[in-house]
Structure formats: structure tokens, C-alpha cells
Amino acid sequence: MFGPEQGHFALALACVLALVQFAVPLWGASRRDARLVGLAPYLAVSQLLALGYSFLCLVMCAVSDDFSVQNVAANSAVSKPLLYKITGVWGNHEGSVLLWTLILAVCGGAVSLFGRNLPDILRGRVLAILGGVSAGFQMFCLLTSDPFERVFPAPMDGQGMNPLLQDPGLAFHPPILYTGYVGFAVPFAFAVAALIEGRVDAAWGRWVRPWAVAAWCFLTCGIALGSWWSYYVLGWGGYWFWDPVENASLIPWLTGTALVHSAIVVEKREGLKIWTVLLAIATFSFSLSGTFLVRSGILNSVHAFANDPARGVFILALLAIVIGGSLALFAWRAPSLTSTGLFSPVSREGSLVLNNILLCSICAVVVTGTMYPPFMQLLAGRTISVGKPFFDAATIPLTLPLLLAMGIGTALPWKRAQLARTFSHLYAAAGIAAIGLALCFWKLSGILPIACGALAVWVIAASVSDVLRRIGIGHTSAQGVWERMKNLPRSSWGAALAHIGAGITILGLCGMSQAEHAIVEVHIGETRSLAGDDWTLLDVHNYIGPNYKAMQADIAIRHNGKLVTILHPEKRDFTTQSQTTTEVAIHTNFITDLYGVVGDRHGTGKDTTYVLRLHRNPLAPWMWLGGLVMAIGGAFSLSDRRMRIGAPKRAAARNMARA
Amino acid sequence: MSVTRRGILTAVPIIGAGVLGVGFWRMLSDMRSGAFDPRAIKNPNVGKPIPSFAMPGLPGLGDGFTDAELKAQHRPVLVNFFASWCIPCVAEMPGLRAISRNMPIWGIAYEDKPENASAFIQRDGSPYARVASDRHGRVAIDWGVTGVPESFLVAPGGRIIWHGSAALDPQIYEAEIRPRLAGL
Structure with a gap:
């Protein structure tokens, strides 16, 4: 019922359905044949069902320990906990490609179900584009990375999973991140459909924005989760390494953030149309290229997938078709799109343009830094690495004006603004930012962290004061404030929350720039001090876990003689994979993380010493908390009445029925 | 336009x-x-003269060697960093023995106990013409070694002309090393 052959067949069926979903609605739309176009949602839903079945088959193979399936044999083992048998399905190349296509199919299904109020032709074309991309990736899966391949003879037990990946944080990181990557396929499909149609208007902006916001929320969560995972699993005390794979997720996030903002201008003012279409294409193109670069092995990264240049050639061809095709279409059709919304440089639109310019500049910097080493090696034959110093030096100066503009932008009116009047609303926020600056001078060292910290306070204060002003605090009665609060659009609440989240993340980054750490070698009972705390190694003992042997240390931390906490970091030895991992112990009070790692044991008997790594990380949890707040802000904005697709149309239909 | x-x-x-x-x-x-x-590791010392060093030998395998002795050679020498604790080095041994029929290989035991290293290379027949012990890995740092096994092709006179950061086998010898010998 759920065997690998059934799964393979369902995948092939889904691929055929996707091809039909690509061809028929496009053909129908060009012939203005409503019946053919109307098939698109049914095809998308059946493709989703077939692919869902296929994915379920792979999960069942993993759960039932069917080691005759190559993929399960290579990545699972009998002793692996059930949760990781399931999540391990997408912890490897083949399974993750299948998940990728499944999420793309889910996007198609969502457009079919929630997009009932879109014009039929537009919806048909959007689904056709999604079907085309789906078909390409399903073919990639079938031809170069078949997850259902059998092995003969079947091994008695599998090779097991990389123990680093056996972690709840990482188990759900890929689905969320992929939903973010793949979700941008929908704005992409809308952009291509609009180019085919030759029309971009306010309604298009209103339709495309919720999809972009939803994808952006998932991508934000996915990046935050990945960063959090590397912080507490890898045990280096770091959270972001400017590794190519991390950059591959940051690049679409930056253009996606720009897209979410520029689509507002399309929706409200019918401006920036061509630019928004280009951003939609660029964001999905960067998502795809990120996938390609990781899988092909071109970039030297810690995130090792089984690299195979043959796969790389296939994906490169796929990318050439998708990206090259959409850009060619863009070059051909974009001139027919005309902007109508005029605005002065100092206006809400102007601030959104500035936001886009700065975000795209940061994106260009990250792309350059990421692509420089392989291109340098290709052209000059020299290996170099571009790391933190470059990225910090090049991105932070661009982030500063972005933060400054974030505080002012939301206070500006559309079309034309009077700066003096706008600034009069911002005195309070500026005052709080000045206090923040003083605090930063006291607590932080280094000019860039101080500037970033003060500007982050500025963003938070300006966002709060903007909401307070809108709900009329200090101008109207309590009753009036309540009424205004209810009437303030959820998208305004969402924007404020998202900006506050960005401020919190920046504050967390500033705090982490002041992190302190020490690597010490101590006997049991010895005490070392780090930044005012005394760390004592109390004891070290061994125990046996389900599929590993562990050495656990007890480290007491005292502040001025008072016990703060006892940390229990571990070093685990996974016998099946002959790999060791470190289990970090973290004590947090949401202001400071105390972070302990136990390393090697040296010597024997009385002379036994242990290597410990001790970290004090100020404001570390804020980095991910801010990411979560940003995503919640996006979700809030999604729940806005105006964002619900076709709400006005439905209301109009209701009114018609009443009359 | x-x-x-x-x-x-x-x-x-x-x-x-x-x-x-x-x-x-x-x-x-x-x-x-x-x-x-x-993933290749580029060694900055390629094209430069070898650093100066003097290392003791391993028990039962003669004296060690110095940079002066290496420079005084009239034939190119393949210098190979290895260790008995390194699995790829164990796997590399048959390949090294095959290469040693064509050119001299000088071995440097990297962060290894001398008796372990000595037993390891004598187990199936040593591929090395000479062996020295870099007990604490100091010499390896000067050479820019990032891990074992790594190998260097040293021209007569002591200039490094090639560096490899993978286990050697006859294919790599044919493709990478032999063409370079022709020009010396």
C-alpha cells in the first residue's frame, strides 16, 4: 500500500500531472477557452494529492525500517528514535528534494483553494507557472535523485543519521525554511502571469502581497531557527558564520523583504510596478540558485550534502530555463507596464524606495561576498575566503541608514510629506533613542555596535509612538482610543510589530558583539572566573544513552558567591557513526546566556583535566526572539481584512444579492 | 538606442x-x-624554498633529516606527512609503495609517538627512503600543513613545486606529479 514502488509511481504521476498543469491552462488562456483554464485548480489539487501520497510512502519506508530502500539504509537505523525516523526523511538530499516539490505542490493547492476570487485567467496562468516549476523539480527528483531506489541485498541495519541532525530544532528547520524558499514561487508565478497578461494594477498588488508576506514569515522563522540551531548544537558559541549556505537563505530574505515593501506601493499607489515584478522574479531566482549552489558542491560549505556535479548540471539547466525564461519575458514585456502613481521623494513611497535601494545594496554585497571565492578560483586560480570581516564592514554601514529610515518611513504620509510636521511626531521617539544611545555608550564598546544599538532603540520607539499616535493616545478619550484601536488596520499593527522585531534582533546582535569566552583546562573542583562569574567544575560522570555513550560535566556558576545555576554540558559518542557531538548547556535569563561546553579529557587518575569552553553571551536570545516577533508581525498583517483575497468582491456580490 | x-x-x-x-x-x-x-586546500608555500628544520629519526629506521640534506638531493623528492592514527594515511600506504618504485619518498611522522609510527610503516614494508619524526607538529606548521596526509614535491635545491592535500595513489601520481617531474 505504501511501498517504495507505489511512492515512485505516485511521484511519476505527479510529474505528468504537473506537466499537464503547465501546458493546458496556458494554451487555454491564449485561446480564451474558459473550460481549459478552469481545469488548472483540479490539476493542481490532484498533483498535490499524488505528491502527498508519494511523500507519505517515503515516510512509511523510513518508519518501518525498510532498509532495502537505499535512502533509508543510508540515513536511518533501527535504534533511531521514531521522531527522527520521520524527520530524517528530509535530512538528506533525495528526501529534501521531494519535500521541496511537495511544498511547491502545497502552494499550488493553496492558490487553487484560497484564490477562488482571482480572475480565472490569472489564476490559470499562475497555476500553470507553478506547475511548470513543479514538473522541472519532480523530473530532477526522478532522474537524478530518486529517493525510492532499492538496494540488493538489503542491509540488516541502516548506517544511521548524522547525530548533529538529531535535534528537534533541526528536525523542523528544513520544512519551515523550504516553505519560505518555495513560497516565493507564488509571487514569482504572479509576476510571470502578469507579464504574459501585460497588466499590473492595484488589484494585482493586493493579490500578490499576502503570498509574499506568508513566504517571508516562513523564511524569517526558518533563518532564525537555523541560526538558533547552530548556536546551541554546534557549540562554537556563534550564531551566524556567513557561510555560503546561510547567505543563500539571507539573499532571498533581503530581496523578499524589499518585495513585501514595494508591493505596498503597487497596491496603494500603483507605482513601482516593474520594480516589484523584477523583485518577485529575483527573489524566487535567488531561492532556486541557493538550492542549486548547495546541491552542486560549488560552494565550500559546512552544510554537506552528498555533492554530485551531474546533479548540478541538471539543476543549472533547470535554472537557465526558469530564470532565463522569466528574465527574457521581463525584458520583452516590462516596457508595456506603465506606472501611474507619482510621488515626491519625501513621502511614504519615497521611504519605501529608499528601503528597497538599501536592502538591494545589502543583498548585492552579500551576493558579491558569497560568489567572490569560487569566481576568483575559476578566473585567477587562487583560493581565498571571504568571511566575517568583509561582511560586517560592508553590510553594517548600509544597515544604519536603513534603521534610521525605518523609524521615519511609517510616520510619513503618502504622496507628499512635510518633513517638519513628520518630525514633530517623532520627538518622543528621538528622545528615547538618545537615552538608548547613552545606555549603549555605557554598556557597549565599538562605534558600530553603539550606533546600531541606538538606532535599534530608535526603530522600536518610533514604531511604538507611531501606533500610539494613530490610536490617538493623549488626544482622545479612553472610549475614542478603544474605537481607534479596533479600527486601526491589522496591517498597521503588523508593520509596527515587524519593525519592533527587527529592532529587537539588532539589539541582540549588538549584545552578542560584546560576548566573552574562555577556553580553560581544569581539574575537578577547580574554579575559573569569566566576566565576573566564577565557574567551578564540580564533577564529571559517564552514562549510556539510547544510541550513544555520554560524558556529562556538572559546572556550577556563582556570581559574588551566590549560586546562579549548575550547567550539565555533555560530550556524546555515537557508536554507529563513530562520531562525537557536544551537547551545550545554556542558562538564560533572557538578558544573558551562560553557555558551557565540555571538551576533551586529558591525563589519568589524579591528574585528569577537562577542557571546558565558557561563554557569556549578552542579549543572545533577543536575536531569535526578534525573528519570531517579525514573523508574528507578518502573520498579523496577513490577517488584515484587506489582505483576504477578494473580500471586496465577495462583499459586492453579497450586496448585489441583497438588492 | x-x-x-x-x-x-x-x-x-x-x-x-x-x-x-x-x-x-x-x-x-x-x-x-x-x-x-x-574544497582544495591551497598551500601558500608552493613555489617557495622549503623551511629550515632538523628532525630526529624513528626507532629502527635510521637518523632523521634536515632541510640541508633535502636541498642537497639531485633528484626531486616527494615529502609525505603521515601519522599512524590517521585512517586515510593507512589507506594511502599501498599507493605510496607503488609511487616509491618511481621516485624517492621521504616521510615525516606528524604528531605521532615514534614507536607507533615506526611499527606502522614497517608493518607491510616502508615506502619511505628516509623517515623523520615531527613529534609536536612544529615543522608541519612551517610547511603550512593543515592535516594528514599531505604531500609536497620538492625540486633539487629545495623549492616546493607541488602540494597535495589528499591521500596519494598512482592515478594522482600520473596526473599531477609525473608531468611536473619532466620539467626538472
Whole structure:
């Protein structure tokens, strides 16, 4: 019922359905044949069902320990906990490609179900584009990375999973991140459909924005989760390494953030149309290229997938078709799109343009830094690495004006603004930012962290004061404030929350720039001090876990003689994979993380010493908390009445029925 | 055709994507032929003279050697850093024995107990013409070694002309080392 052959067949069926979903609605739309176009949602839903079945088959193979399936044999083992048998399905190349296509199919299904109020032709074309991309990736899966391949003879037990990946944080990181990557396929499909149609208007902006916001929320969560995972699993005390794979997720996030903002201008003012279409294409193109670069092995990264240049050639061809095709279409059709919304440089639109310019500049910097080493090696034959110093030096100066503009932008009116009047609303926020600056001078060292910290306070204060002003605090009665609060659009609440989240993340980054750490070698009972705390190694003992042997240390931390906490970091030895991992112990009070790692044991008997790594990380949890707040802000904005697709149309239909 | 903002907006993405695409294509095809290896470790000492050193030998395998002795050779020498605790080095031994029929290989035991290293290389027949012990890895740092096994081709006079950061086998010898010997 759920065997690998059934799964393979369902995948092939889904691929055929996707091809039909690509061809028929496009053909129908060009012939203005409503019946053919109307098939698109049914095809998308059946493709989703077939692919869902296929994915379920792979999960069942993993759960039932069917080691005759190559993929399960290579990545699972009998002793692996059930949760990781399931999540391990997408912890490897083949399974993750299948998940990728499944999420793309889910996007198609969502457009079919929630997009009932879109014009039929537009919806048909959007689904056709999604079907085309789906078909390409399903073919990639079938031809170069078949997850259902059998092995003969079947091994008695599998090779097991990389123990680093056996972690709840990482188990759900890929689905969320992929939903973010793949979700941008929908704005992409809308952009291509609009180019085919030759029309971009306010309604298009209103339709495309919720999809972009939803994808952006998932991508934000996915990046935050990945960063959090590397912080507490890898045990280096770091959270972001400017590794190519991390950059591959940051690049679409930056253009996606720009897209979410520029689509507002399309929706409200019918401006920036061509630019928004280009951003939609660029964001999905960067998502795809990120996938390609990781899988092909071109970039030297810690995130090792089984690299195979043959796969790389296939994906490169796929990318050439998708990206090259959409850009060619863009070059051909974009001139027919005309902007109508005029605005002065100092206006809400102007601030959104500035936001886009700065975000795209940061994106260009990250792309350059990421692509420089392989291109340098290709052209000059020299290996170099571009790391933190470059990225910090090049991105932070661009982030500063972005933060400054974030505080002012939301206070500006559309079309034309009077700066003096706008600034009069911002005195309070500026005052709080000045206090923040003083605090930063006291607590932080280094000019860039101080500037970033003060500007982050500025963003938070300006966002709060903007909401307070809108709900009329200090101008109207309590009753009036309540009424205004209810009437303030959820998208305004969402924007404020998202900006506050960005401020919190920046504050967390500033705090982490002041992190302190020490690597010490101590006997049991010895005490070392780090930044005012005394760390004592109390004891070290061994125990046996389900599929590993562990050495656990007890480290007491005292502040001025008072016990703060006892940390229990571990070093685990996974016998099946002959790999060791470190289990970090973290004590947090949401202001400071105390972070302990136990390393090697040296010597024997009385002379036994242990290597410990001790970290004090100020404001570390804020980095991910801010990411979560940003995503919640996006979700809030999604729940806005105006964002619900076709709400006005439905209301109009209701009114018609009443009359 | 005049340059307009719209023209730039359409041309730049296409040119950018095209350049990246061609670059990726070149990288992929070079990866398949082996000419492009993103994981390769480049040693900054290639093309430079060997650093100076003097190392003791291993028990039962004669005296060690110094940079002066290496420089005084009239034939190119392959210098190989190894350790008995390193699995790829164990796997590399048969390949080294095959290469040692064509040219002299001098071994340096990297961060290894002398008796372990000595037993390890004598177990199935030593490929090395001479062996020395870099007990604490100090010499390896001067050579720019990042791990074991790593190998260096040293020309007569003591200039490093090639560096490899993978386990050697006769294929690598034929493809990478032999062509370089011809020019010496």
C-alpha cells in the first residue's frame, strides 16, 4: 500500500500531472477557452494529492525500517528514535528534494483553494507557472535523485543519521525554511502571469502581497531557527558564520523583504510596478540558485550534502530555463507596464524606495561576498575566503541608514510629506533613542555596535509612538482610543510589530558583539572566573544513552558567591557513526546566556583535566526572539481584512444579492 | 538606442544572471574534469624554498633529516606527512609503495609517538627512503600543513613545486606529479 514502488509511481504521476498543469491552462488562456483554464485548480489539487501520497510512502519506508530502500539504509537505523525516523526523511538530499516539490505542490493547492476570487485567467496562468516549476523539480527528483531506489541485498541495519541532525530544532528547520524558499514561487508565478497578461494594477498588488508576506514569515522563522540551531548544537558559541549556505537563505530574505515593501506601493499607489515584478522574479531566482549552489558542491560549505556535479548540471539547466525564461519575458514585456502613481521623494513611497535601494545594496554585497571565492578560483586560480570581516564592514554601514529610515518611513504620509510636521511626531521617539544611545555608550564598546544599538532603540520607539499616535493616545478619550484601536488596520499593527522585531534582533546582535569566552583546562573542583562569574567544575560522570555513550560535566556558576545555576554540558559518542557531538548547556535569563561546553579529557587518575569552553553571551536570545516577533508581525498583517483575497468582491456580490 | 532607466533595469538582471550562469557552468564542467575543486586546500608555500628544520629519526629506521640534506638531493623528492592514527594515511600506504618504485619518498611522522609510527610503516614494508619524526607538529606548521596526509614535491635545491592535500595513489601520481617531474 505504501511501498517504495507505489511512492515512485505516485511521484511519476505527479510529474505528468504537473506537466499537464503547465501546458493546458496556458494554451487555454491564449485561446480564451474558459473550460481549459478552469481545469488548472483540479490539476493542481490532484498533483498535490499524488505528491502527498508519494511523500507519505517515503515516510512509511523510513518508519518501518525498510532498509532495502537505499535512502533509508543510508540515513536511518533501527535504534533511531521514531521522531527522527520521520524527520530524517528530509535530512538528506533525495528526501529534501521531494519535500521541496511537495511544498511547491502545497502552494499550488493553496492558490487553487484560497484564490477562488482571482480572475480565472490569472489564476490559470499562475497555476500553470507553478506547475511548470513543479514538473522541472519532480523530473530532477526522478532522474537524478530518486529517493525510492532499492538496494540488493538489503542491509540488516541502516548506517544511521548524522547525530548533529538529531535535534528537534533541526528536525523542523528544513520544512519551515523550504516553505519560505518555495513560497516565493507564488509571487514569482504572479509576476510571470502578469507579464504574459501585460497588466499590473492595484488589484494585482493586493493579490500578490499576502503570498509574499506568508513566504517571508516562513523564511524569517526558518533563518532564525537555523541560526538558533547552530548556536546551541554546534557549540562554537556563534550564531551566524556567513557561510555560503546561510547567505543563500539571507539573499532571498533581503530581496523578499524589499518585495513585501514595494508591493505596498503597487497596491496603494500603483507605482513601482516593474520594480516589484523584477523583485518577485529575483527573489524566487535567488531561492532556486541557493538550492542549486548547495546541491552542486560549488560552494565550500559546512552544510554537506552528498555533492554530485551531474546533479548540478541538471539543476543549472533547470535554472537557465526558469530564470532565463522569466528574465527574457521581463525584458520583452516590462516596457508595456506603465506606472501611474507619482510621488515626491519625501513621502511614504519615497521611504519605501529608499528601503528597497538599501536592502538591494545589502543583498548585492552579500551576493558579491558569497560568489567572490569560487569566481576568483575559476578566473585567477587562487583560493581565498571571504568571511566575517568583509561582511560586517560592508553590510553594517548600509544597515544604519536603513534603521534610521525605518523609524521615519511609517510616520510619513503618502504622496507628499512635510518633513517638519513628520518630525514633530517623532520627538518622543528621538528622545528615547538618545537615552538608548547613552545606555549603549555605557554598556557597549565599538562605534558600530553603539550606533546600531541606538538606532535599534530608535526603530522600536518610533514604531511604538507611531501606533500610539494613530490610536490617538493623549488626544482622545479612553472610549475614542478603544474605537481607534479596533479600527486601526491589522496591517498597521503588523508593520509596527515587524519593525519592533527587527529592532529587537539588532539589539541582540549588538549584545552578542560584546560576548566573552574562555577556553580553560581544569581539574575537578577547580574554579575559573569569566566576566565576573566564577565557574567551578564540580564533577564529571559517564552514562549510556539510547544510541550513544555520554560524558556529562556538572559546572556550577556563582556570581559574588551566590549560586546562579549548575550547567550539565555533555560530550556524546555515537557508536554507529563513530562520531562525537557536544551537547551545550545554556542558562538564560533572557538578558544573558551562560553557555558551557565540555571538551576533551586529558591525563589519568589524579591528574585528569577537562577542557571546558565558557561563554557569556549578552542579549543572545533577543536575536531569535526578534525573528519570531517579525514573523508574528507578518502573520498579523496577513490577517488584515484587506489582505483576504477578494473580500471586496465577495462583499459586492453579497450586496448585489441583497438588492 | 539611448540608455534609459528601464533599459538598465531589464539589461542588468539578464547580464548578471548570464555571467553567473556561464561561471557556474564552467565550474561544474571543471569539477567533473577535476580542474576545479572548491574544497582544495591551497598551500601558500608552493613555489617557495622549503623551511629550515632538523628532525630526529624513528626507532629502527635510521637518523632523521634536515632541510640541508633535502636541498642537497639531485633528484626531486616527494615529502609525505603521515601519522599512524590517521585512517586515510593507512589507506594511502599501498599507493605510496607503488609511487616509491618511481621516485624517492621521504616521510615525516606528524604528531605521532615514534614507536607507533615506526611499527606502522614497517608493518607491510616502508615506502619511505628516509623517515623523520615531527613529534609536536612544529615543522608541519612551517610547511603550512593543515592535516594528514599531505604531500609536497620538492625540486633539487629545495623549492616546493607541488602540494597535495589528499591521500596519494598512482592515478594522482600520473596526473599531477609525473608531468611536473619532466620539467626538472
